[in-house]
Amino acid sequence: MKQALKNAGLGVALAALTAIPAFATETIKATVIDGYPARALWVKEFTDFFIPAVDKKLAETGNYKMEWQESYGGSIVKPKGVLEGVKLGLGDIGIVTTIFHSSKLPSQAISAVTPFVAPDARAVAKAVDEIAKEYPTMQAEFAKQNQVYLATGVVLDTYQVFSKEPINSLSDLEGQKVAGAGMNLRYLEGIDGAAGVRGGLTDFYNMLQTGLVDHAMLWPEAAKTFKIAEVAPYMLKADLGAVNSKTITVNKDYWDGLPEEVQGVLQVVAVEYRDHVAGIAMDRAAESRDAYVAAGGTIVDMSPADREAWAAAIPNIASEWAAGLDGTGGQGSEMLGAYLGKLKAAGYDGVRDWSGSATN
Numbered sequence: 532m533k534q535a536l537k538n539a540g541l542g543v544a545l546a547a548l549t550a551i552p553a554f555a556t557e558t559i560k561a562t563v564i565d566g567y568p569a570r571a572l573w574v575k576e577f578t579d580f581f582i583p584a585v586d587k588k589l590a591e592t593g594n595y596k597m598e599w600q601e602s603y604g605g606s607i608v609k610p611k612g613v614l615e616g617v618k619l620g621l622g623d624i625g626i627v628t629t630i631f632h633s634s635k636l637p638s639q640a641i642s643a644v645t646p647f648v649a650p651d652a653r654a655v656a657k658a659v660d661e662i663a664k665e666y667p668t669m670q671a672e673f674a675k676q677n678q679v680y681l682a683t684g685v686v687l688d689t690y691q692v693f694s695k696e697p698i699n700s701l702s703d704l705e706g707q708k709v710a711g712a713g714m715n716l717r718y719l720e721g722i723d724g725a726a727g728v729r730g731g732l733t734d735f736y737n738m739l740q741t742g743l744v745d746h747a748m749l750w751p752e753a754a755k756t757f758k759i760a761e762v763a764p765y766m767l768k769a770d771l772g773a774v775n776s777k778t779i780t781v782n783k784d785y786w787d788g789l790p791e792e793v794q795g796v797l798q799v800v801a802v803e804y805r806d807h808v809a810g811i812a813m814d815r816a817a818e819s820r821d822a823y824v825a826a827g828g829t830i831v832d833m834s835p836a837d838r839e840a841w842a843a844a845i846p847n848i849a850s851e852w853a854a855g856l857d858g859t860g861g862q863g864s865e866m867l868g869a870y871l872g873k874l875k876a877a878g879y880d881g882v883r884d885w886s887g888s889a890t891n
């Protein structure tokens with residue numbers, strides 16, 4: 532009888548033990564912010580790719596899981612406010628549009644100051660991200676903004692020129708107003724009478740519709756997403772080049788409080804997201820051009836002679852950029868040479884060699 536009771540008690544104890552999990556999964560909250568709407572390519576893929584990939588990797592150990600809160604489209608910050616928002620802790624993770632912050636993040640302009648080189652988002656994303664990890668300058672700039680750099684994102688296959696009226700050559704841009712964002716406005720400096728007008732992607736439709744500008748520099752996927760064909764039915768295929776414009780960052784205080792396992796997963800997935808988004812950008816390039824035509828748009832190829840003339844007319848903004856960083860100890864010239872070398876190794880020599888002196 533005693534043995535039976537003993538066995539019964541042991542069975543109850545074992546059952547109780549097996550009902551208790553070997554460990555408790557820790558839940559970590561993360562607020563992600565961007566001022567652009569959820570339909571924007573990089574935002575949509577953060578939801579559809581980045582977050583599930585992090586969740587999947589964390590589930591492999593079961594030690595941690597994320598509780599995500601996504602705030603896009605201006606609910607917390609506007610497109611230009613992500614850098615400051617993450618700095619202040621309004622978001623834990625942000626998709627920073629770096630072209631808005633040339634003074635605070637000057638090294639991020641490395642692809643923007645080298646137009647007419649690589650119309651390939653994949654090659655540019657990889658090269659810029661490698662530069663960021665080989666040289667301390669880029670990460671140091673984000674550190675000053677109380678942020679940890681994760682990875683560079685390139686979401687555009689190449690800038691093109693979209694217009695209200697027919698446009699066939701470089702001369703058609705003379706004396707015209709052209710919308711752009713950041714460094715690409717300097718591409719207009721060598722064109723007689725052309726004036727750059729600063730704006731964001733979400734502004735271009737209204738800028739064109741109201742006549743504030745005659746043209747806008749953006750890429751076909753964005754033109755499709757924001758229905759640019761309705762207000763600018765002519766595209767000059769100039770292939771100005773892919774530009775890194777997005778960077779995934781994490782608030783430094785938040786980062787310091789994360790377990791090493793979670794930090795590691797975020798770093799790995801950020802690189803995967805980089806390549807994933809760049810790949811989608813390239814995959815959708817032809818589709819987006821077709822969609823633009825289907826929506827009433829007309830595409831004209833810029834002649835090789837005009838592309839060479841345009842590239843030659845631009846001041847050597849690459850050397851100017853490098854010299855500016857050199858002056859602050861930022862290794863600009865070394866970064867520029869390494870970046871162009873990476874693109875050349877990937878098969879892109881470009882129309883112009885931007886590594887020369889800062890003169891035309």
